[in-house]
Amino acid sequence: MEKTSRIFVAGHRGLVGSALVRRLASEGYTNVRSAARADLDLADPRAVRLFFERERPEFVFLAAARAGGILANRTYPAEFISSNLMIETAVLHAAHLSGVRRLLFFGCACAYPKEAPQPMKEEFLLSGSLEPTSEPYAVAKLAGMKMCEAYNRQYRTAFVSVIPASVYGPHDHFDLESSHVLSALLGKFHRARGGSAPVVVWGTGAPRREFLYVDDLADACLFLMSLDDSTFASVVGFPGSVVNAGTGDDITIKELALLVKDVAGFTGGVEFDTSKPDGAPRKLLDSGRLRALGWTPKTSLDEGVRRTYKWYRGAA
Numbered sequence: 001m002e003k004t005s006r007i008f009v010a011g012h013r014g015l016v017g018s019a020l021v022r023r024l025a026s027e028g029y030t031n032v033r034s035a036a037r038a039d040l041d042l043a044d045p046r047a048v049r050l051f052f053e054r055e056r057p058e059f060v061f062l063a064a065a066r067a068g069g070i071l072a073n074r075t076y077p078a079e080f081i082s083s084n085l086m087i088e089t090a091v092l093h094a095a096h097l098s099g100v101r102r103l104l105f106f107g108c109a110c111a112y113p114k115e116a117p118q119p120m121k122e123e124f125l126l127s128g129s130l131e132p133t134s135e136p137y138a139v140a141k142l143a144g145m146k147m148c149e150a151y152n153r154q155y156r157t158a159f160v161s162v163i164p165a166s167v168y169g170p171h172d173h174f175d176l177e178s179s180h181v182l183s184a185l186l187g188k189f190h191r192a193r194g195g196s197a198p199v200v201v202w203g204t205g206a207p208r209r210e211f212l213y214v215d216d217l218a219d220a221c222l223f224l225m226s227l228d229d230s231t232f233a234s235v236v237g238f239p240g241s242v243v244n245a246g247t248g249d250d251i252t253i254k255e256l257a258l259l260v261k262d263v264a265g266f267t268g269g270v271e272f273d274t275s276k277p278d279g280a281p282r283k284l285l286d287s288g289r290l291r292a293l294g295w296t297p298k299t300s301l302d303e304g305v306r307r308t309y310k311w312y313r314g315a316a
Contacts, residue, residue: 011064205254
């Protein structure tokens with residue numbers, strides 16, 4: 001990407017999209033486009049096509065999605081499938097029709113089979129059954145990744161899918177219903193400060209998860225989109241045009257809860273509600289392909305949680 005390239009960030013107000021906008025600005029990119037939901041319905045194919053015809057973006061980051069944790073997936077399964085499928089279909093097809101040079105789509109680690117070998121390699125996708133608690137979202141994301149691969153094969157587009165570890169950071173949601181586990185825990189422990197009641201955490205605390213600070217994900221995405229043509233073509237040529245982006249380290253939910261408790265300054269107890277689902281037993285990505293290209297994450301989990309909590313306290 002050149003500093004004056006026309007760049008469209010779809011979902012610029014979300015966790016990942018806002019980090020991309022910040023990073024692009026800090027790197028001196030001067031032609032970054034975005035559109036508020038009131039001005040552009042990304043699920044409307046005609047509106048999206050007209051937007052692409054008018055703006056003619058050269059590079060697209062498709063960060064818009066309906067996302068959430070176990071509770072949100074259980075509560076809104078139809079919306080998790082339908083909303084994401086409509087957005088993916090509208091944006092990817094418009095990008096093809098308007099001749100976008102490169103597009104980056106975000107997959108998800110829950111798209112890997114529940115019992116996938118660890119760490120999970122890109123070629124393990126579709127090799128087994130999904131974790132039921134996140135299946136609606138995972139199915140939609142799998143469709144988007146396969147759509148990128150299909151467009152590349154049929155139309156010679158340059159669409160790449162990045163599967164990040166569980167992402168967290170500023171501009172996330174921190175309520176129990178719509179947030180992922182780390183942000184939900186930050187919200188819980190913060191609200192419980194000064195009280196005597198223990199904080200209740202869903203599940204046994206035994207599952208292991210890998211977490212990626214959102215600014216590191218933004219860095220990985222700019223790294224990929226700025227590769228020279230031949231190297232980027234080799235990335236698109238990976239199995240399924242998919243690349244993992246993670247830290248290579250994971251932690252149990254119990255260990256995470258104790259870390260968040262310390263960061264939030266909560267002095268009470270922690271209890272685990274074993275009647276609630278755990279989700280997949282482990283999610284650890286094999287990010288060897290991305291690292292071999294020269295990218296590494298920079299933010300430790302402890303530092304990232306502290307930065308996120310500082311932002312949350314200022315925004316709450």
